[in-house]
Amino acid sequence: MSTETETAQRLLQAFMQFKRVEWHRRSVLGYKPSEVKLLFCILRGEKTDSPALKVSEISQLLQVTPPTVTQLIKELEASGLVERSMDPSDRRSVRIRLTQKGFTVTKQARNEFVNSFHGLVEYLGEAESRQLADLLTQAFRYFTTKEAAENRPSVQGEDERC
Amino acid sequence: MSTETETAQRLLQAFMQFKRVEWHRRSVLGYKPSEVKLLFCILRGEKTDSPALKVSEISQLLQVTPPTVTQLIKELEASGLVERSMDPSDRRSVRIRLTQKGFTVTKQARNEFVNSFHGLVEYLGEAESRQLADLLTQAFRYFTTKEAAENRPSVQGEDERC
DNA sequence: CAATATAATTAGTTTGCCTAACAAATTAAA
DNA sequence: TTTAATTTGTTAGGCAAACTAATTATATTG
Numbered sequence: 001m002s003t004e005t006e007t008a009q010r011l012l013q014a015f016m017q018f019k020r021v022e023w024h025r026r027s028v029l030g031y032k033p034s035e036v037k038l039l040f041c042i043l044r045g046e047k048t049d050s051p052a053l054k055v056s057e058i059s060q061l062l063q064v065t066p067p068t069v070t071q072l073i074k075e076l077e078a079s080g081l082v083e084r085s086m087d088p089s090d091r092r093s094v095r096i097r098l099t100q101k102g103f104t105v106t107k108q109a110r111n112e113f114v115n116s117f118h119g120l121v122e123y124l125g126e127a128e129s130r131q132l133a134d135l136l137t138q139a140f141r142y143f144t145t146k147e148a149a150e151n152r153p154s155v156q157g158e159d160e161r162c
Numbered sequence: 163m164s165t166e167t168e169t170a171q172r173l174l175q176a177f178m179q180f181k182r183v184e185w186h187r188r189s190v191l192g193y194k195p196s197e198v199k200l201l202f203c204i205l206r207g208e209k210t211d212s213p214a215l216k217v218s219e220i221s222q223l224l225q226v227t228p229p230t231v232t233q234l235i236k237e238l239e240a241s242g243l244v245e246r247s248m249d250p251s252d253r254r255s256v257r258i259r260l261t262q263k264g265f266t267v268t269k270q271a272r273n274e275f276v277n278s279f280h281g282l283v284e285y286l287g288e289a290e291s292r293q294l295a296d297l298l299t300q301a302f303r304y305f306t307t308k309e310a311a312e313n314r315p316s317v318q319g320e321d322e323r324c
Numbered sequence: 325c326a327a328t329a330t331a332a333t334t335a336g337t338t339t340g341c342c343t344a345a346c347a348a349a350t351t352a353a354a
Numbered sequence: 355t356t357t358a359a360t361t362t363g364t365t366a367g368g369c370a371a372a373c374t375a376a377t378t379a380t381a382t383t384g
Binding site for chain 1: 165166167169170171172173174175176178179180182199202220225263274275278280281282283284285286288289291292293294296297298299300301302304305307
Binding site: 199216217229231252255 | 361362363364365366
């Protein structure tokens with residue numbers, strides 16, 4: 001077997017085994033992983049001084065369909081972490097922002113996550129960690145462009161993700 | 163913010179974005195990803211000259227619970243890709259092996275996968291690909307030992323995976 | 325203004341996994 | 355040697371996270 005094929009198999013193995021890791025599956029502070037991800041996304045969106053994110057924007061950032069976002073927001077609203085508000089300039093749009101409680105919880109969850117990744121950085125070493133982040137990002141690009149090419153021939157743009 | 167925290171955040175970002183990549187979600191040859199994974203596992207198990215894998219062994223290799231394996235095997239059996247057979251030396255055990263059709267399909271699916279990873283190796287470069295595989299494996303170890311430590315204090319062994 | 329397009333939601337489905345409860349077979353104990 | 359405990363696999367049922375299709379409300383355009 002060629003060296004390149006062997007490397008390809010090693011990579012495949014590594015990805016398959018890694019996919020099972022539960023760093024993202026565990027609930028944080030009693031909220032579901034998907035909810036936490038949405039909270040992170042909203043927090044990021046609020047950093048900019050533009051108005052709060054719309055459902056459609058969140059959908060693009062998280063790369064999930066609008067119904068998924070609506071569902072998650074309903075849950076988070078019920079928990080009192082986010083608020084809906086109508087956009088007066090386009091009353092079809094719904095702006096989502098964190099409540100005070102939501103802000104606190106999100107920050108807390110973020111801390112937990114970053115801390116656990118602190119551990120990983122210690123384990124791998126600073127330089128290796130950076131390299132891993134870079135390589136993963138490159139691999140991500142490879143797969144997404146490949147998928148895009150396969151699913152929707154000749155479509156460009158919209159590569160912003162959360 | 164400290165450099166280490168910044169690196170931790172970069173890693174976190176990289177993982178979160180990568181988690182969404184669909185290299186594993188796409189169905190292959192009309193079979194569900196989870197089914198294909200199981201097929202790979204069985205193929206691996208058959209390489210050794212020991213008897214065909216038992217449900218419990220597959221469960222350990224794939225790191226899923228036995229009911230999950232039973233379910234998948236039921237599907238694969240219905241599609242005629244695998245066969246159950248009783249182990250005469252312990253009639254509780256069920257040995258799983260690929261049918262001729264199953265063997266063909268599995269090989270084909272494997273080729274598809276490896277080919278797509280060929281592309282990744284070309285994209286990243288040989289050396290970088292190897293390093294990515296290594297770093298992912300290390301990260302995998304970090305997370306699994308961490309999880310093990312958190313969930314079941316002081317348990318060792320059984321680190322073989324598929 | 326009528327037709328069409330867009331934003332969000334509702335309803336229902338799929339995939340992948342889980343836990344709980346159990347039957348059958350095996351092993352250990354009385 | 356029955357009885358009790360354990361192991362192996364299965365069934366049943368459920369939950370999380372995503373999807374598609376259809377609906378409602380609002381905007382935009384011919």
